[in-house]
Amino acid sequence: MTIKRNASFFFNPKSIAIIGASSTPGKVGYNVLKNIIDSSYSGKIFPINPKAGEILNYKAFKSVLKVPDEIDIAIFVIPGKHVNSIAEECGKKNIKGLVVISAGFKEIGGEGILREKKLIEIAKKYNMRIIGPNCLGFIGINYNGSFATETPKKGHIAMISQSGAMLTGMMDYSMEQAFGFSCNISLGNKADCSEVDFIEYLADDEDTKVILCYLESIENGERFLEILPKATRKKPIVILKAGVSEAGARAASSHTGALAGSDIAYDLAFEKCGVIRANSIGDLFDFGEAFLYQPIPEKNSFAIITNAGGPGITGVDAFEREGLKLAQFSEPILHKLRDNLPPEAAIFNPVDIIGDASPERYRFAIESIFGINNKNVEGIYEDSITTYGALIIMSPQAQTKPIEVAKLIYDISSNHLSTKPILCAMIGEKSIKEARKYLKQHHIPCFPFPERAAHSLKTLVRYKDFLDSKPLEKLEISEFKVNKDKVKEIFDAVRKDERTVLLSHETSEIFECYGIKSPKSRLARTPREAMKLQKEIGKSVLKIVSPQIIHKTDVGGIVLGVESEIDAFEAFIQIVDSAKKFGPQIAKIYGVEVQEMIDFKKEKKFIELIIGMSRDPQFGPMLMIGSGGIYANFLRDVSFALAYKFTEQDAKNTLQKTKIYSLLQGVRGEPASDIDSIIEVLLRLSQLVNDFKDIVELDINPLLSFIKGYSAVDIKITISRG
Amino acid sequence: MxxxxxxxxxxxxxxxxxxxxxxxxxxxxxxxxxxxxxxxxxxxxxxxxxxxxxxxxxxxxxxxxxxxxxxxxxxxxxxxxxxxxxxxxxxxxxxxxxxxxxxxxxxxxxxxxxxxxxxxxxxxxxxxxxxxxxxxxxxxxxxxxxxxxxxxxxxxxxxxxxxxxxxxxxxxxxxxxxxxxxxxxxxxxxxxxxxxxxxxxxxxxxxxxxxxxFAPRVIEIQEGIGGELINEIASASLNNRVETTIIGAMNAQAALKYLRQIKAAAVITGGDRTDLALAALNEDVKCLILTGFIKPDIKVIHTANEKGIPIILSPSDTYTTLRNMDRVKPGIxxxxxxxxxxxxxxxxxxxxxxx
Missing domain, CATH: 3.40.50.300 (P-loop containing nucleotide triphosphate hydrolases)
Structure with missing residues (x-):
């Protein structure tokens, strides 16, 4: 088996062939070649054109096979229908990578799909990697292999985009900003190379400080979960994930699926990997700039310094929403502020240095709270300094000197605050435009209003929390002793019966194999069998067993509280008779389930929970827990977690995010429920769904939680068709 | 003897x-x-x-x-x-x-x-x-x-x-x-x-x-309802048998509950129900019957082609289509x-x- 090359050669190719290079301005083949030349590419350039001759002063060749030198990458700008035959030649020429700008592949459907499949086959055959097809091209730090109008400024942001148009738009936007790019990669159809391939490389790329992505889909979730957690520990990755995944939307038919929606898996996967999710293009660049130019704070404890009350309050509100904490200043600092600021000033956080604040007053306030220049004097020691970053707000007033304030902020930040982030909100436009521009140019993120600044600051804190957490590879994952063989046997039998939904007695047996307690349940095929089973089980619930009957109660398919054999006999007849009358005609009836009846009303306390799993097409099993029972879908009090590397701490966190958790802890003098046992159910369930990819969906609703123990009363498991 | x-x-x-x-x-x-x-x-x-x-x-x-x-x-x-x-x-x-x-x-x-x-x-x-x-x-x-x-x-x-x-x-x-x-x-x-x-x-x-x-073949249904096959590429599947019929009038989420459990189904839905058609094509469906003669979204056709599932445009509304299907009585x-x-x-x- 050939191991795929890594995609690193796209970044620093020694030679490039342009398939379809043209000497006619306006043609893509011309623009690409010109961009490569204009970006001062120092490697060898080989224009390929059937007419050969010379193009833009470079000798052209009729075919890559005619080029005497080695070629690292080939950029395709010819019509889609000709790509595969030339790709075959590239393979023979030992070219490592193809950047296929040409369209006419998967995106047009029909023959385009087949064409793309063939292209992938050719690439596999010759161990070549592909970017695209249907993309803008590749812009590395050393060359511009795209048909973008301009080569963007060089800098330290790596930009990966699934949309070529978004990429050109963002590059154009950046021309007026203070940042530049280490690379701009247009992914196109992602026939081969995906964002994960490039992130893997860029994580160790010295020119890149932050990775920003615009993505519409992630195809290989498993690889994403493997690579991204390692990459995010090396540098921040911000992803704007647009669009609702159709595969995700199609995947869910259970309660869990319905409650999850199609997008939550991305949230969970990003959180697990430490990826920062941007919800807008504005976020993407705000976060990018914050990461690029500001340090990661050591603690969530910040100051707000403002020259006006209203903006200060807005800032505090934004902090509250984002979960940012206001630092509590130490006594010596408070004394210093009180002694030196006007009596009308507010010295507690937020610090309001009032409307007539001069640049000097800003300097005094900032230096005081950070203990600059007065450390170890005036009673201010290292432990008196409780502020790890600040939001500085300025509202233009008669005495305000915006540009001078901007300069002093930069001065203090660059000389004294290398580990503490400073973000600014300069409110207004006309009179503070210059100051804002100055700050941005000097790498202090500056926003027109406090909310965006707080949003960015919170992103830095979240990244810090992620860095402080234990790496995924070091996590301890519980492993229980289970009976996998028996579960496999059950799944095989279900498939043999051409079913995907398991019957109750089968789910009950599976749970037994994984040590999850559920009421004893057996299948009766005749009234007499029902009598025997009732005698064995005791007080029972009898339920119709038919995969096609979804709402059992609607067809009279349930009889509760069956206490004698004769009652079981009659209940069986009643249930089957009723199900045949009122159930769907196609319903295949397997018999009647005799299930142990849990007399939960005898329990001093019981709480109905819902626990479930929905398998996301990209990121695998997602676990859910929350308020259960018939109102589960209406209350929507649920919390989710990926089952990937699911720890006891994850289980606790997931449960704690629900409202029902406070009831489980006990309110109004009630004793607490057996929370440990619920945590264990989640862990055992995680093991089950990770062991068996066959399980597509799983619902337990309700799981009754008692003061001691629990019972998984109603379980539904759906498996794939195999 | x-x-x-x-x-x-x-x-x-x-x-x-x-x-x-x-x-x-x-x-x-x-x-x-x-x-x-x-x-x-x-x-x-x-x-x-x-x-x-x-x-x-x-x-x-x-x-x-x-x-x-x-x-x-x-x-x-x-x-x-x-x-x-x-x-x-x-x-x-x-x-x-x-x-x-x-x-x-x-x-x-x-x-x-x-x-x-x-x-x-x-x-x-x-x-x-x-x-x-x-x-x-x-x-x-x-x-x-x-x-x-x-x-x-x-x-x-x-x-x-x-x-x-x-x-x-x-x-x-x-x-x-x-x-x-x-x-x-x-x-x-x-x-x-x-x-x-x-x-x-x-x-x-x-x-x-x-x-x-006793399940009809797709081609028998097509003839029975007077429908038109719009993806010739899937014509090889016209001999497949249809064991059950589902009317897709609900939202895709609700339909999934049923689609997941069916085997060899014909799904009848409107040509404009892209969500439901795509959800159905992911399950064990033998043909899509789109009523009202509305041609489906290109994504539906691509997916059906990939999976070899015939799409039949019915000239009638859902009720009439279903009644016409009832008349298809196949034997061995x-x-x-x-x-x-x-x-x-x-x-x-x-x-x-x-x-």
Whole structure:
């Protein structure tokens, strides 16, 4: 088996062939070649054109096979229908990578799909990697292999985009900003190379400080979960994930699926990997700039310094929403502020240095709270300094000197605050435009209003929390002793019966194999069998067993509280008779389930929970827990977690995010429920769904939680068709 | 050569006598036996225009390819509805003679003859050509009784017939339960000892209901609803069988609950329901029927092409489309007669039936 090359050669190719290079301005083949030349590419350039001759002063060749030198990458700008035959030649020429700008592949459907499949086959055959097809091209730090109008400024942001148009738009936007790019990669159809391939490389790329992505889909979730957690520990990755995944939307038919929606898996996967999710293009660049130019704070404890009350309050509100904490200043600092600021000033956080604040007053306030220049004097020691970053707000007033304030902020930040982030909100436009521009140019993120600044600051804190957490590879994952063989046997039998939904007695047996307690349940095929089973089980619930009957109660398919054999006999007849009358005609009836009846009303306390799993097409099993029972879908009090590397701490966190958790802890003098046992159910369930990819969906609703123990009363498991 | 004859009869119509005949014949042919099919009274396709019985024609074309003339395989033809006036009761003996002569002609050349009786044992009693009378006239003393009720009513049917046969002085060779619901199989086993065997009636086999065999093919549905196939690329799948139908009027989320559980379905929905069509194409769906003649989104066509699922545009609304589908009544097809043997081979007690 050939191991795929890594995609690193796209970044620093020694030679490039342009398939379809043209000497006619306006043609893509011309623009690409010109961009490569204009970006001062120092490697060898080989224009390929059937007419050969010379193009833009470079000798052209009729075919890559005619080029005497080695070629690292080939950029395709010819019509889609000709790509595969030339790709075959590239393979023979030992070219490592193809950047296929040409369209006419998967995106047009029909023959385009087949064409793309063939292209992938050719690439596999010759161990070549592909970017695209249907993309803008590749812009590395050393060359511009795209048909973008301009080569963007060089800098330290790596930009990966699934949309070529978004990429050109963002590059154009950046021309007026203070940042530049280490690379701009247009992914196109992602026939081969995906964002994960490039992130893997860029994580160790010295020119890149932050990775920003615009993505519409992630195809290989498993690889994403493997690579991204390692990459995010090396540098921040911000992803704007647009669009609702159709595969995700199609995947869910259970309660869990319905409650999850199609997008939550991305949230969970990003959180697990430490990826920062941007919800807008504005976020993407705000976060990018914050990461690029500001340090990661050591603690969530910040100051707000403002020259006006209203903006200060807005800032505090934004902090509250984002979960940012206001630092509590130490006594010596408070004394210093009180002694030196006007009596009308507010010295507690937020610090309001009032409307007539001069640049000097800003300097005094900032230096005081950070203990600059007065450390170890005036009673201010290292432990008196409780502020790890600040939001500085300025509202233009008669005495305000915006540009001078901007300069002093930069001065203090660059000389004294290398580990503490400073973000600014300069409110207004006309009179503070210059100051804002100055700050941005000097790498202090500056926003027109406090909310965006707080949003960015919170992103830095979240990244810090992620860095402080234990790496995924070091996590301890519980492993229980289970009976996998028996579960496999059950799944095989279900498939043999051409079913995907398991019957109750089968789910009950599976749970037994994984040590999850559920009421004893057996299948009766005749009234007499029902009598025997009732005698064995005791007080029972009898339920119709038919995969096609979804709402059992609607067809009279349930009889509760069956206490004698004769009652079981009659209940069986009643249930089957009723199900045949009122159930769907196609319903295949397997018999009647005799299930142990849990007399939960005898329990001093019981709480109905819902626990479930929905398998996301990209990121695998997602676990859910929350308020259960018939109102589960209406209350929507649920919390989710990926089952990937699911720890006891994850289980606790997931449960704690629900409202029902406070009831489980006990309110109004009630004793607490057996929370440990619920945590264990989640862990055992995680093991089950990770062991068996066959399980597509799983619902337990309700799981009754008692003061001691629990019972998984109603379980539904759906498996794939195999 | 001593011929062995199996005479299949039933109290009710449409119990699957033809299918069982085909299965038995296949079994015997596979064992190298010479086996013939005989249907004393056929029902003509047209009352006066075409005397060929549909079942006889099918069997002649498939399992019993013979040079024997049609009139020997099925010597008497009686139309299905207004037949009492057409048969002269006085000519009963003549008709029985015709049947006997034809049977004798067949019997002398074969080791086994499978006789498919009339739609029910009651049929043609008035004109003296009912199954029992025919059986006696050709010298057969026992009949194989086929029962299809998946409820305790089957016991009543059996006892009613038993009493009738005793009155007519003829024996029941045994019972074949056919088209039995999955859940009722265990019940028959439970009833067997006390309610069937102790009265000297052997059970020859219990055959489960086969949805597969009686499911229409996509092409039959397309013809039945007058639809247009819009993705020729999937035409190879037109022979697939459709076992169930789902109307996709709900949201995709709710529909999934049903789609996940179905097998070999035709999904009927509007051409503008891209969400539902895409959800359906991910499941075990054999064709998409889009009503109102609305062409679907290109994504739907791509996915259907990739999976080889035919998309049929129906010219009618959902209600009319469904009604037209109801009229599609498929039978066993010529290229799938092997299914008949597959269905019965392991559930029939062949020793009891054949000896």
């Amino acid at each position: 001593m011929v062995k004859t199996i005479y299949l009869c039933s109290l009710r119509e449409r119990v699957g006598k033809s299918l069982i005949s085909i299965g038995i014949m296949q079994k015997l042919q596979n064992e190298g036996k010479k086996v013939a099919y005989f249907k004393p009274i056929g029902i003509p396709k047209g009352a006066f225009t075409n005397k060929a019985d549909r079942d006889v024609g099918f069997i002649q074309n498939t399992i019993f390819k013979t040079t024997l003339p049609y009139d020997i395989i099925s010597p008497v033809s009686i139309p299905d509805c207004y037949y009492v006036d057409l048969i002269d009761v006085k000519r009963k003996e003549e008709n029985l003679g015709t049947i006997k002569n034809a049977y004798d002609e067949i019997a002398k050349n074969f080791e086994y003859v499978i006789i498919e009786g009339s739609p029910s044992i009651k049929r043609y009693t008035r004109v003296g050509l009912d199954d029992v009378t025919i059986a006696k006239s050709i010298g057969i003393n026992d009949l194989v009784f086929i029962e299809t009720q998946s409820s305790d009513k089957c016991i009543d049917n059996i006892f009613f017939s038993k009493n009738y046969f005793e009155f007519r002085k003829i024996k029941i060779k045994g019972i074949i339960f056919n088209k039995i619901d999955y859940d009722y199989k265990a019940r028959i086993e439970e009833l067997e000892e006390n309610h069937i065997k102790r009265y000297g009636i052997p059970i020859l086999g219990i055959i489960e209901k086969s949805i597969e065999l 097809q010529e290229d799938e007669i092997d299914l008949a043997l597959k269905l019965i081979e392991n559930v029939i007690d062949w020793d009891l039936l054949l000896n």
